[in-house]
Amino acid sequence: MNLRNTEDRYGAVAQLLHWGMLILFIALYLIAESMEDLPKGPDKFELIGLHKSLGVTALLLVLARVGWRFVSPAPATAADLSPLQQRMAGILHILLYICMFAMPITGYVMSMAGGHPIEVFGLFSLPDLVGESHDLKEFAEEAHEITWVAIMVLVGLHAAAALFHHFVARDSVLRRMLPGGASA
Ligand code: HEM
């Protein structure tokens, strides 16, 4: 399988970044749910620390993903899609990218404005570019939550469309993002 994208399918690097991000999002969500359920104490702080470290990893992953699109341009839109579907898929992808950036950035601002440091896996701390501010912390916390709701709606539509194409329309759309096999 090609590392790079080809004319009609995604290569190994784009696939790894795509499915890796899905796994990371599920982990971030599960950790966020358990950390919010715990009473204040060392266990809670450990989980929050893990959530922040993985969240920063997600930011690095989306930066790598955008960078890779410059190195290896995305394949042409799937030929099986109508012009309207192609346009809708394109808009959905752009909105997903905006959310992939918004989630860690609002997380960063929330922590910094709240006066909490961000240590990445105990290796290094991120610089504070924000400064403490109660109002900004509240705003970023709200934005973090709203962006998450948007992600769930957008990913729901995106995944439903991919599964519809695979199982109902029986075209190549999902296979373009899966290892092996010819795309057409
Ligand atoms: C793509 C990356 C991220 C995802 C998918 C994610 C996801 C979530 C989710 C689902 C929640 C649950 C509560 C809610 O609905 O807001 C949450 C809460 C939280 N996240 Fe993230 N997060 C990410 C990145 C970050 C980063 C980078 C930080 C900080 C450096 C962070 C800090 C927090 C904190 C402190 C909370 C608890 C907020 C509260 O008390 O309401 N997150 N995150």
Ligand code: HEM
């Ligand atoms: C079960 C979950 C998912 C399924 C079944 C799925 C399926 C797919 C498929 C089949 C493609 C290729 C579409 C094409 O031919 O152009 C694709 C591309 C894409 N997906 Fe997903 N996806 C899922 C989750 C996610 C998540 C969680 C995100 C981000 C939050 C995401 C963001 C994207 C983006 C931005 C593209 C455009 C290609 C790129 O730049 O990497 N997907 N997805």
